[in-house]
Structures are given as C-alpha cells and as structure tokens.
Amino acid sequence: MVKLDLVRSYNAALVQTQSLVAVFVGATSGIGRATLYALAKVHGEHTKNNGQGNGQGNGQSNAQSLRAYVVGRKRAAVEAIISECERLCPAGRFVFVQAHDLSLLEEVDRVCADITRMEHDEAAAEAEAETAGGGAPARVDLLCMSQGDFTFEPRKDTTEGLEFRISLLYYSRMKFAVNLLPLLRASSLPAHIISVFGAGKEGQLDVDDLLLRSGGHFSMASMRSHVVYMTTFFMEYLAAQNPGHLSLVHVFPGLIMTEAFQNLGVPAWARLLWSLLAPVTSWFTTPVAECGERMLFLASPQRFPARGSGQASGDMDPPRVSSASAGAGAKPGASNPIDIATGSDGILGSGAYAVGSDGETVRNEQAYEKHRAQGVGEKLVAHTLKAFEDIKASKVFTG
Numbered sequence: 001m002v003k004l005d006l007v008r009s010y011n012a013a014l015v016q017t018q019s020l021v022a023v024f025v026g027a028t029s030g031i032g033r034a035t036l037y038a039l040a041k042v043h044g045e046h047t048k049n050n051g052q053g054n055g056q057g058n059g060q061s062n063a064q065s066l067r068a069y070v071v072g073r074k075r076a077a078v079e080a081i082i083s084e085c086e087r088l089c090p091a092g093r094f095v096f097v098q099a100h101d102l103s104l105l106e107e108v109d110r111v112c113a114d115i116t117r118m119e120h121d122e123a124a125a126e127a128e129a130e131t132a133g134g135g136a137p138a139r140v141d142l143l144c145m146s147q148g149d150f151t152f153e154p155r156k157d158t159t160e161g162l163e164f165r166i167s168l169l170y171y172s173r174m175k176f177a178v179n180l181l182p183l184l185r186a187s188s189l190p191a192h193i194i195s196v197f198g199a200g201k202e203g204q205l206d207v208d209d210l211l212l213r214s215g216g217h218f219s220m221a222s223m224r225s226h227v228v229y230m231t232t233f234f235m236e237y238l239a240a241q242n243p244g245h246l247s248l249v250h251v252f253p254g255l256i257m258t259e260a261f262q263n264l265g266v267p268a269w270a271r272l273l274w275s276l277l278a279p280v281t282s283w284f285t286t287p288v289a290e291c292g293e294r295m296l297f298l299a300s301p302q303r304f305p306a307r308g309s310g311q312a313s314g315d316m317d318p319p320r321v322s323s324a325s326a327g328a329g330a331k332p333g334a335s336n337p338i339d340i341a342t343g344s345d346g347i348l349g350s351g352a353y354a355v356g357s358d359g360e361t362v363r364n365e366q367a368y369e370k371h372r373a374q375g376v377g378e379k380l381v382a383h384t385l386k387a388f389e390d391i392k393a394s395k396v397f398t399g
C-alpha cells in the first residue's frame with residue numbers, strides 16, 4: 001500500500017514542477033470529481049498562484065499555473081464543481097466543455113475538437129498576458145477519464161454498433177487519448193493518461209467476440225474482463241508508439257461509495273441496500289476524497305515514467321523485474337530505481353501500468369502470457385483502430 005503521506009508529497013511535487021493543463025472526463029461526480037478537487041486543492045495549497053500569498057502546505061512555493069478542462073453533460077452541475085475548484089485554487093482556470101453522450105465516438109471527436117481549439121486559444125492568450133505558464137505551447141499534461149455507467153441493464157448497442165458500457169469504459173476513452181495525442185505529445189512532463197476502472201480484474205477473453213455480441217456472452221463480469229484486457233493492450237500500444245511522451249495508467253480504485261451506487265439503472269433493492277449498509281461500508285472503503293488524491297498520484301512522472309524516458313535505466317528496453325520488487329519507497333525526486341513502477345508487460349518503467357486500489361502495480365501474468373504468445377494484443381489493437389476508422393467513415397462498426 002502506498003502511504004497517503006507519500007501520495008501527498010508526490011502530488012505536491014507534481015504541481016510545483018511545472019504549470020499544468022489537465023482534461024477531466026467523467027468528473028461531474030464520484031472519483032473523477034474527487035480527482036479534480038484533489039488537483040485544485042494541492043495546487044491551491046502548494047503554489048504561489050493561490051491568490052493568498054504562499055501555499056499553506058510545506059512552505060515550498062512556485063509560480064505555476066493550472067488550467068483544467070472539465071467535460072460534462074450537465075452545465076449546472078459542472079458550474080457548481082468549477083465554483084468549488086475556484087475556491088480551492090483561486091488562480092486556477094477551470095473551463096467547462098459541453099458534452100452529450102460520450103458512448104458515441106462521433107461525440108468524442110466533437111468534444112476533442114472543442115478542447116483542442118479552446119486550448120490553442122487559452123495558450124495564446126496566456127502568452128500574450130505573460131502570466132505564469134505563458135509562452136508554453138498548447139498542450140495536455142494530464143488526461144483523467146472515469147466516465148462509466150454502473151447499470152445492471154441487458155446489453156445495449158449504440159447507433160455506432162458498440163455496446164454502450166463497453167464504449168464508455170474503453171472505446172470512448174481510447175478515442176480521447178488518440179484524438180488528443182498532438183496536445184499530449186506537446187507536454188514536457190511527459191503527459192499522463194489515467195483510466196479509472198478495473199485493472200487486474202481479468203477473467204475470460206473471447207477474442208472472436210470482443211463486443212460480446214453472441215447470445216449469452218454478455219454479462220457484467222465478461223464486459224469488465226474484456227474492457228480490462230483491451231485497455232491493457234491498447235495502453236501498451238500507445239506507450240510503445242509514443243516513447244518519452246506518454247505514461248498511461250489503468251487503475252482499479254477499490255470500493256468507493258460514489259453516486260454510481262445510487263444510479264437509477266441500479267435496481268431499487270440494491271440502492272436501498274447500499275444506503276442501509278453505508279455506516280458499515282464506511283469502515284472498509286476508501287473515502288472518496290482520499291481516492292481522488294490516490295488517482296492524482298498516478299500522474300507522478302517519478303513513479304510512472306513514459307517508456308524510454310531515461311528514468312528507468314536509460315535504455316529503451318529496461319530489465320524485467322518482479323512486480324513485488326517495484327514498490328514505492330522513497331521521496332519524490334530520489335533517483336532510486338525501486339521507485340519506478342513495473343509496466344503491465346513486466347518491464348520496469350515501460351510506460352503502460354496497471355495499478356490496484358493500494359497504488360501498487362498489479363499483474364495477472366498467467367493470463368497475459370498466453371494471450372501475448374498468440375498475438376492477441378496486436379489483434380485487439382487492430383480491432384480498436386478498425387472500429388475508430390469505420391465509425392469515422394460510415395458511422396457504424398459491424399466488425
């Protein structure tokens with residue numbers, strides 16, 4: 001378990017290192033919102049730009065700016081969240097980005113185009129005003145995605161031919177990453193992509209029915225397993241394609257009592273049960289605010305470097321190590337290689353990471369070895385890129 005004080009020190013180091021541009025998708029509630037608040041809070045406390053003089057935290061202050069794009073469906077909800085962010089970080093700039101149904105890739109494309117245009121305008125205005133962070137290129141340093149729909153309904157396809165929950169958890173998230181690559185590659189950190197779902201929860205994988213279309217294949221368990229495998233392989237692909245530029249983390253946050261459990265798609269009996277159990281569950285679940293801090297920690301470049309960034313061993317192909325030996329031990333900035341996480345492919349600092357609720361990396365080696373030997377990763381990546389292409393070209397994927 002990565003200790004909370006270590007998480008906090010890494011988070012403070014992150015905001016003090018440089019000005020940050022972040023994009024949050026799924027931050028209108030739950031874990032995404034907690035991560036956004038964690039960023040606003042640590043920035044407000046640890047940089048000079050908090051509008052109240054020096055930070056209240058560890059006394060180290062830098063004039064770094066923060067700009068966050070908050071993508072959401074409900075304007076009023078996002079505006080309330082932005083008000084809270086501005087209270088936590090008065091000098092931060094928080095921008096609402098209107099979205100509709102993000103299980104549709106066409107909508108993801110539209111939202112990414114909006115973010116790209118807005119960020120170019122913001123960077124140009126910042127340069128002109130010569131404020132903190134001015135002169136830095138338009139970019140995205142952090143992309144945090146937690147959109148999801150925790151409903152127990154049967155399989156439901158979007159008009160684009162993707163199952164809507166699988167799309168929200170996988171296709172839509174990877175499409176955000178691909179579309180925003182030009183901005184992400186412009187980060188000097190490198191850029192961090194965090195996808196909150198179910199790392200380490202692999203089960204069965206039906207390579208011939210990735211969208212679980214065949215009768216009886218779809219269930220919450222099979223859907224989760226497919227999303228986890230696909231996320232791992234696609235993140236490894238993006239890390240390999242963008243050495244030195246991208247660090248990608250897929251995380252299982254643990255049981256966090258968010259609005260997801262009161263979603264109207266959850267059966268009434270289950271909602272009632274969760275409410276009644278709340279006093280008990282609070283004993284063994286991570287508080288949502290702490291979860292937000294732990295999600296932000298995944299953007300630590302010391303702990304989760306990009307592939308080949310030189311922090312692991314200086315080589316493009318650093319040595320394989322056991323996941324057990326890759327704990328987080330020292331303070332940020334320490335050059336001890338034990339601080340660097342092991343990637344989901346078993347390679348130290350390989351740029352794509354699967355992380356559990358305790359902040360440590362998780363690996364289901366047996367499951368992946370079999371699939372790697374059979375070239376399943378390449379097949380999943382090709383399937384995903386084909387889905388992106390077909391939907392762009394003809395608005396539907398039938399593959």
Ligand SMILES: NC(=O)c1ccc[n+]([C@@H]2O[C@H](COP(=O)([O-])OP(=O)(O)OC[C@H]3O[C@@H](n4cnc5c(N)ncnc54)[C@H](OP(=O)(O)O)[C@@H]3O)[C@@H](O)[C@H]2O)c1
Nearest residue numbers: 026027028029030031073101102146147148255256258260
């Ligand atoms: N909470 C847990 O214990 C837990 C455990 C393991 C994994 N997870 C995973 O972690 C992620 C975040 O969980 P959470 O508890 O924070 O969930 P949450 O509170 O329900 O938040 C889900 C977010 O997704 C957005 N969203 C849902 N459907 C959308 C759509 N069609 N288009 C655009 N946005 C949409 C919601 O926006 P609106 O506000 O507009 O509805 C909200 O911002 C989920 O993927 C969940 O499966 C959670």
